[in-house]
Amino acid sequence: MLQLPPLGSHPVLISRKLLILGIYLQGFPPAKVQELSGLHTPYRDIMHRAVETASRLVISNDELVATIECIECIMMETMYQNNEGNLRRAYLSIRRAVVIAQMLGLDRAANSSLSKTLEPETRTRIDPDIMWFRVIQCDRYLSLMLGLPQATPDNGFADAKILEGCSPMERMERMDCAVGGRITQRNYADMHNLTVRQEIDKLLLDAAASMPPQWWLAPDLSTRASDDLEALHDTIRLMNQFAHYHMLARLHIPYLLHPSTDPKYVYSKITAVMASRELLSRFIPFRSSQNFGSFCRGVDFLAFIASTALCLAHIDARRQEKADADENGALLSFLSHQRPSDRGMMERVLETMEHIIRTSSDRIAAKIARITRHLLAIEADAAMGGSYRTDSSQNAHEEELECNGKISDGGAVLRIYIPHIGTIKIERDGISRSDTATAPMPAGPDIGPTTLGFDSLVSPPLSEQPGEQEQDETIPENQSFNWLVNHSDAFSFDGPAVPDAQGFDPMLDLRDEQDLQGVDMAFFDSLFRFCGPE
Template identity: 55%
Template sequence: MDGSEPKRRKVRKGTQNCWECRRRKVRCIFAATEAVCENCRRRGTACLSQEYPDEPMPSAGSIPVETRLGRVEQLVERLYEELSRALTAAWPSQRDIDIICTLPVGLSAHLHGGICTPYSSSMRWDPPSPREMLKLPPPGSHPVLIARKLLVLGTFLQGVLPSAIQELTDLGSSYHDVMSHVVESAIRLVTTNEDLIRSVEGLECIMIEAEYQNYAGNLHRAWMAMRRATTVAQMMALHRGLNSPSLKILTQEMRAIFNPDQICFRLVEMDRYLSLMLGLPCTSLEARFASSESLKGCQPIDRMQRIHCTMADRILQRNENNLSETHDIDTLLQKAAAEMPPQWWLIPDLSASNMGGTEVLHETIRLMDQFSHYHLLIRLHLPYMLRSSPDHRYDHSKITAVNVSRETLARFVAFRTSNPAHFYCRGTDFLAFISTTVLCLAHLESRGRRQGLALNSNPGAVFSFLAHSRPSDRGIMERTLEIIESMARAGTDAIASKIARILRPLLAIEANAVSGTSYSINSSTGDEEELEYHGKLSNGGKGLHVHIPYFGTINFERGAISKSFPVGAGVAGVEDDDWDLQGVDVALFDSLFRGTTIPDAVEEEAWTQWAGNG
């Protein structure tokens, strides 16, 4: 008998724990094909069955320091190897990758290219092919580099057009499941692992994760990812503009393009945008990129983006009652717009058949910068939409908000018509929702003012000019709703379904107002059950509450007086047939016509209709 095998011991029937697990009083768990239990594999300890004599564990002092360090290094190396295997296992099969690589390059796959370099520089390069983009790093690569490829694949699939989804039916899983699996694997194994993300590439992975969540409409997850990224950047002292040799950079390619100010700018830019969208505090990361010295060396597009970032910060910090601050920000945004040539502000034609992939990418980036500019203007002036003053101090804000909302919806229609990807750039959907709400508010006020003209002869209504633009405004709002409803039709798009559920009754309220029904409108800033965009019907479906983060809740309630008679006509001269009694508000009815001789039949009908309207 070979003496190399130790003599077996008799153990009690059913005993399965190894000696190490017995000492630790934990249960042994074995994988199907493994001879080492999961606990010993994780700890790097010997997994010895109780069938064999227990080997006494040497004391720590009896093991040389070099041996102990070597064992630790081996254990660490083993754990990274296992992590790399787990990440690689999340990668689709080569057959699935071959199918995915036949698709046109998704726009979302390239928009993270400006994280480490300015867009003005990255736009000079031709984008890589899908085959180049979706190639795993060589074996033995750092787990962060594998995770980065998983995230890039996720953003690539985010931009898949519905017309191309049919080509993905032969995948082993649905393309949405593949997209979610690769991204969640990278997040679970790497971007939330503090030991792995302390490198520039690790920081980049978190920022791509945040962009992915933002494009998918998961704004709170994106905001929290940006907070993690900001913490990592501060630990590496990037906010001080440092680029020391000790800074951990995993690849030579990253070392060649690394720019700490550029990364901090992208961090602050995304953070400010998400804070505005959600009404949450912004980070305190220093903004060295916005100094006058830094702006001098920027290309116009990069300079405008940095000014936008600074203005977003001022909007978040400003006191809405300080109109001079609002006007100052407005003036600076006008100067930012003037950084670009006038024709740069035209709506990009993304459907042109003669444009190549690079040109479409550049035009999309231009469109996104336009959206950013108009978003800031809407946020700046939205708080004054429901305010009034005898000196017309809020008129400029109201008119600006209306004009900017039109510009936003025109671009939304152009963008979603040419790029209707369901899981990409959902921020544009939220902006379209805000813009539609602003236009509805303006037309409701315009309708109420025109009714006021008849009763009070007040010719100074700020929105009186909207009467002639109402048909075209209504048309683009209806087209916006059609696009969002088409996205919600499949039943898997929760964001589009939510927005559509708000916009349908909102547009119905606007249409009812034109037909003669009037509404009282007010805003409130109380605590809401939900922190994101939402709406709910009230008063048996006759009212609507619309919540917009950072602004508050807008309440539309049916039940104000609606009259239709010639401008300047006296109430006493109105005949019975001239009265339009829809949605009569009794209090307003009484205050307006107290002391006026009203036909008994008209008064009785008014009270009857009011009671019927609830």
């Protein structure tokens, strides 16, 4: 696979070899990195140069793209960018693949067999219909993660007749992909439509039923050698489990903080908690394994979403226990006995991110760690009796192009402005997305008051500088609120952009390719847009 192409090979075929080399080096197991010590150039430099050369000279050349092999190259570039955590670049790349595939007729099964290839063996190696499905699958994953539109709403790849000829795993993959498209459509339409929620939930149940019960047990990758064929199968199995539980979580998380105690929302609240727990229980052993390098950094974003949702559920559960105004007031009280293990998982996620920071100064891990650390402090404060609440509405006169924020009241209040969403006021006694205008904007629904413990969730205004390391810091549960106040400078958007004593940069440019890629904003937008009454 890594053999040099013959002399005179087409540039696309040469770029394919470069991309294979880059992806191979990207996923090189950390435990075996010492085997590359004889290289004169650091292996990650070789990796970056190989992919960058293929992208710059071939993939971006419109005169060379009208073949099946070029779509394959673009998909490999997308995989590489996703593994690196560059979800925006991956999104742009896969959109290019969608357009080229449509030009070649891959979206029309009757014409896909006529698609142009550079090598005869490509037709035996690649099925155009399956390639089209994989392109759409990747597009929908990235669209959902970033809160951006999907390329096409067509779900022809999941028609009943097609599913009949699929293996059980492929059937589940296609159904989950269709679900991802419907969730994205719902997020752009009406989240109050519970009929749509029930339809999508039924599709996920049917998809899960495609696989036998024991398949859903988390595979143990620690006992597998990285070059073991069984390890590959278990990894694919784990990735499909991640994908399924991610869809389940994203379907129900928008209802997690809904203030209503109506039983019709209880199912979504409990399911969101369950799906988040399933994601974290798989993420921890996956990232603890030494058999995976930068493989699938997108999983880190899933852990971020799951840990945030789980933390919010526990904070809201504490609020419900204190309020308990009626018989349904503590519908999340069942979480009380699960708090120790859930918090243990969230703390382990934080430890995992901090380990990544220490070994690679990773900016994405630094931001996830920052948010998780503050969330855990808030959750601990809520467990000790702290109270939080939220309400939200749009602003009319603060429509700016960039995020802005301000800390006040001795660190007890944080105001964050997010374009197209509004101003979020965060304080120990509550959170509100406040309306500071006389007339609200017509776009977007108002979000009514909801009480919960929620602090730096939407406020990671911090960007790691290359080479900086996050300092480990233990937060005693009985001192969590004091810790937040004492570290209020970590939230500050004001003042000079000079790192503080912990190495934190108080300014955050959300356009930076190395930040959370908009995953956090997409998550919070879907969460807050449905926090209010119907």
